[in-house]
Amino acid sequence: xxxxxxxxxxxxxxxxxxGCGALDGSSGDEEPADIQVYSAxxxxxxxxxxxxxxxxxxxxxxxxxxxxxxxKRLEAEGEQSPADVYMTVDxxxxxxxxxxxxxxxxxxxxxxxxxxxxxxDRGDHWFGLALRARTVVYHPENVDPADFDTExxxxxxxxxxxxxxxCMRDSTEAYTQSLVAALIETYGRExxxxxxxxxxxxxxxxxxxxxxxxxxxxxxxxxxxxxxxYYLARELEExxxxxxxxxxxxxDGEGVQMNLSGAGVVxxxxxxxxxxxxxxxxxTDGQGSFIGGNHEYPVNADVRxxxxxxxxxxFDPMPIDAAAYxxxxxEALALLEEVGYE
Amino acid sequence: xxxxxxAPTRSTVTSPRQRRRLRRPWWRxxxxxxxxxxxxxxxxxxxxxxxxxxxxAVVVDGLEATGSVRLPSGLAAMxxxxxxxxxxxxxxxxxxxxxxxWLVTVTRFPLRDLFSWMLVLPLAMPAYILGFVFLSxxxxxxxxxxxxxxxxGQGLWxxxxxxxxxxxxxxxxxxxxxxxxxxxxxxxxQSPSTYDAARTLGAGRGRALRSVVLPLARPSLAAGLAxxxxxxxxxxxxxxxxxxxxxxxxxxxxxxxxYDFAAxxxxxxxxLLFAVAVLTxxxxxxxxxxxxxxxxRGQGLEPVRLxxxxxxxxxxxxxxxxGIGFLLPVVRLAGWAIGEAxxxxxxxxxxxxxxxxxxxxxxxxxxALGCVVVALVLGHAGRxxxxxxxxxxxxxxxxxxxxxxxxxxxxxxxxxxxxxxxxRGVGVEGGTGLLVTGSVAGILYAYLxxxxxxxxxxxxxxxxxxxxxxxxxxxxxxxxxxxxxxRVHLPLARSxxxxxxxxxxxxxxxxxxxxxxxxxxxxxxLAVWVYELASENYWEKAALPALVIVAxxxxxxxxxxxxxxxVDPHRPPAAxxxxxxx
Numbered sequence: 021x022x023x024x025x026x027x028x029x030x031x032x033x034x035x036x037x038x039g040c041g042a043l044d045g046s047s048g049d050e051e052p053a054d055i056q057v058y059s060a061x062x063x064x065x066x067x068x069x070x071x072x073x074x075x076x077x078x079x080x081x082x083x084x085x086x087x088x089x090x091x092k093r094l095e096a097e098g099e100q101s102p103a104d105v106y107m108t109v110d111x112x113x114x115x116x117x118x119x120x121x122x123x124x125x126x127x128x129x130x131x132x133x134x135x136x137x138x139x140x141d142r143g144d145h146w147f148g149l150a151l152r153a154r155t156v157v158y159h160p161e162n163v164d165p166a167d168f169d170t171e172x173x174x175x176x177x178x179x180x181x182x183x184x185x186x187c188m189r190d191s192t193e194a195y196t197q198s199l200v201a202a203l204i205e206t207y208g209r210e211x212x213x214x215x216x217x218x219x220x221x222x223x224x225x226x227x228x229x230x231x232x233x234x235x236x237x238x239x240x241x242x243x244x245x246x247x248x249x250y251y252l253a254r255e256l257e258e259x260x261x262x263x264x265x266x267x268x269x270x271x272d273g274e275g276v277q278m279n280l281s282g283a284g285v286v287x288x289x290x291x292x293x294x295x296x297x298x299x300x301x302x303x304t305d306g307q308g309s310f311i312g313g314n315h316e317y318p319v320n321a322d323v324r325x326x327x328x329x330x331x332x333x334x335f336d337p338m339p340i341d342a343a344a345y346x347x348x349x350x351e352a353l354a355l356l357e358e359v360g361y362e
Numbered sequence: 363x364x365x366x367x368x369a370p371t372r373s374t375v376t377s378p379r380q381r382r383r384l385r386r387p388w389w390r391x392x393x394x395x396x397x398x399x400x401x402x403x404x405x406x407x408x409x410x411x412x413x414x415x416x417x418x419a420v421v422v423d424g425l426e427a428t429g430s431v432r433l434p435s436g437l438a439a440m441x442x443x444x445x446x447x448x449x450x451x452x453x454x455x456x457x458x459x460x461x462x463x464w465l466v467t468v469t470r471f472p473l474r475d476l477f478s479w480m481l482v483l484p485l486a487m488p489a490y491i492l493g494f495v496f497l498s499x500x501x502x503x504x505x506x507x508x509x510x511x512x513x514x515g516q517g518l519w520x521x522x523x524x525x526x527x528x529x530x531x532x533x534x535x536x537x538x539x540x541x542x543x544x545x546x547x548x549x550x551x552q553s554p555s556t557y558d559a560a561r562t563l564g565a566g567r568g569r570a571l572r573s574v575v576l577p578l579a580r581p582s583l584a585a586g587l588a589x590x591x592x593x594x595x596x597x598x599x600x601x602x603x604x605x606x607x608x609x610x611x612x613x614x615x616x617x618x619x620x621y622d623f624a625a626x627x628x629x630x631x632x633x634l635l636f637a638v639a640v641l642t643x644x645x646x647x648x649x650x651x652x653x654x655x656x657x658x659r660g661q662g663l664e665p666v667r668l669x670x671x672x673x674x675x676x677x678x679x680x681x682x683x684x685g686i687g688f689l690l691p692v693v694r695l696a697g698w699a700i701g702e703a704x705x706x707x708x709x710x711x712x713x714x715x716x717x718x719x720x721x722x723x724x725x726x727x728x729x730a731l732g733c734v735v736v737a738l739v740l741g742h743a744g745r746x747x748x749x750x751x752x753x754x755x756x757x758x759x760x761x762x763x764x765x766x767x768x769x770x771x772x773x774x775x776x777x778x779x780x781x782x783x784x785x786r787g788v789g790v791e792g793g794t795g796l797l798v799t800g801s802v803a804g805i806l807y808a809y810l811x812x813x814x815x816x817x818x819x820x821x822x823x824x825x826x827x828x829x830x831x832x833x834x835x836x837x838x839x840x841x842x843x844x845x846x847x848x849r850v851h852l853p854l855a856r857s858x859x860x861x862x863x864x865x866x867x868x869x870x871x872x873x874x875x876x877x878x879x880x881x882x883x884x885x886x887x888l889a890v891w892v893y894e895l896a897s898e899n900y901w902e903k904a905a906l907p908a909l910v911i912v913a914x915x916x917x918x919x920x921x922x923x924x925x926x927x928x929v930d931p932h933r934p935p936a937a938x939x940x941x942x943x944x
Contacts, residue, residue, distance in 0.1 A: 239503035
């Protein structure tokens, strides 16, 4: 017993010492970076920030977290918050951040020309930086793409010919919620409800991960699925012979449903100038390194997407209304719940 | 008149405690009894207040925002699903966890010593990777079903995986170690004389198990089960993969889908109500009767050696349990890690890796020690004061475990924000500064709030088996409360203390939402790293760090089992350290 207690005490002391070291290391051993970012994106932003640092000499540090968590943290920290920039992945989240009052407007000619009007806040509180499309993928042997409805492909999937052949994401996922919110905004609630009901009547198989959806189509257990385009690009990069093809939805109608990643300058920052510089760089010179790692589409028309994504061909996007995404999200959830979409 | 005269005679046949009550009005006796040792009661209350603070902050914030209660329409269905899931997992973990603990305690078979500690390892698997690993393996498009269809034929019918029973199975096979650990500690603490006496008196094995062993182990089984239930209740990461809509999924949707924190916090209160029901159920399960053992901690039951088919069956049982919850995910992850190593060998080991590992371990050890000490003090306080106050306070501290991790995190943020404005209100320039998110302090506090429950459950279950007379004799012999804590309660509850340490350590190493939310800039752990990759579906890159989390949990589990002699009480735990006769 004595030995055990001794061991425990030694362990504890060692840990406490190390803990104090960690505590120091995290806050005291060097100056905080010039720009501190709260980001719901990670992996790919790391390369972009490194490139920014090299070009400008400004040090960027980022803290990854979930959108809603980071927003709540910003609110709770208030004036004390170390964050200079808030970066997130869903138009609805950007809207929510602006509503919560944690972002400040940025007046920048450079940003205004680089980011098209449709992809930034009307009051310039946030700017879109990368685009993603949610569209149809299919198994080429089991599906003739001519069978898709080209006017409203999403609604077309409610047709009985897709009975037992569909796979989609669950309703906890923001992708599903934004898609339905966008459909409500574009086609009205009633028509959207019919679409979702139609998918359910077709015994849609609901999965909880876009990669699982792609694997199901590849394996032939699903014929058609709705996924974000970059997941396919990423899978193709590793497995070029995957039996999954992409189809741009609703090209004779309202276009493919899109969502955007973006960022804004935090209202309580003490470094507006550098924060703005980072946003400007990400929207112009930094676009390539920012979107490239994740196979997204640039917001800046002067920048080209990477080769795999370019191979998917050109398409017409559905316009993004962030306020609608934000406000309609709750409505979308209610609709999904009402018709019994899990 | 005649009745009054008979009263004293009747009281002579009642217990001494009842007699004391008869002499004094109840309110006085209560007041007196909890002020017997007011220091310990006050301490318990203080701890409870600290733990409840963040939970209260969330509730207040949620009500403040709306002033009204809005509940989602599908609430009844959600509650029903939650109940079904909890019921299924309760039965499953009791059978698997309790059964395996009995098996490895009372029998000997090949590899038993190895299994006896490895069976804890499913706990090391983080929930946020479990769902994907299972579905990518067992779902229709996964390799297992593909292989079955290729060998048996395309028409083969297989049960759907993404269902409530699927979720019950996966949660059972990954959460049973809670029951296993508690039951094992309980069986080991049991003195063989009771069991032997029952057998000598003609009871068969089954009867002895039912009427002697199980009643004595009941507090431990109930404590383990309560932990499992709270895990099920707050789990979002795994159930979401199986399309099972529990109340916690509702919390997640309300907050992250509708940007409605108020609705989310109201739902969290509902989750809390479920937890209250669970804990009440636990008390009922423990029973009103107190089963305690006389004298010292038991030496455990003498195991019986199994041979032939029986031994093989025992090995297969352990293998299946370990296989589903631990070996299979590990093999799958290892496959991905190897694939990633082949593709990009240069990037395999990130330079920041050792720092993350050190952070994970440091925080986990500090928190585990902290929780064990606080839980021990709470349990001790409950036994020092005879009133109900410390018990209620201790029970309240377990609620931290019954609230989804992210909600506890937000609660800590809000509580500190409130403290900050309070300090400013008093006139201190700058307030408390960035106390929570500017240092590791917030993380440590939140961990304590969340993980005090498993620690307390384990230690309290052990302490309840110490008979009250033992404590009272020590007191009457003149030992002070502190001496009793150190010389009586700590040694007697030893296995509970070790179980508590292991549980908190393993839980803390894999803990995600709290660190993610409260960490300062530049502070990261292995769990955060894995999640960063997994949340964007970089599973092959996430595989190696996930395996390291598991490995980081394996070492302490193994060492502590050796030290605590949870491996085999009938053998010296290490060379050269013989024990007295068993």
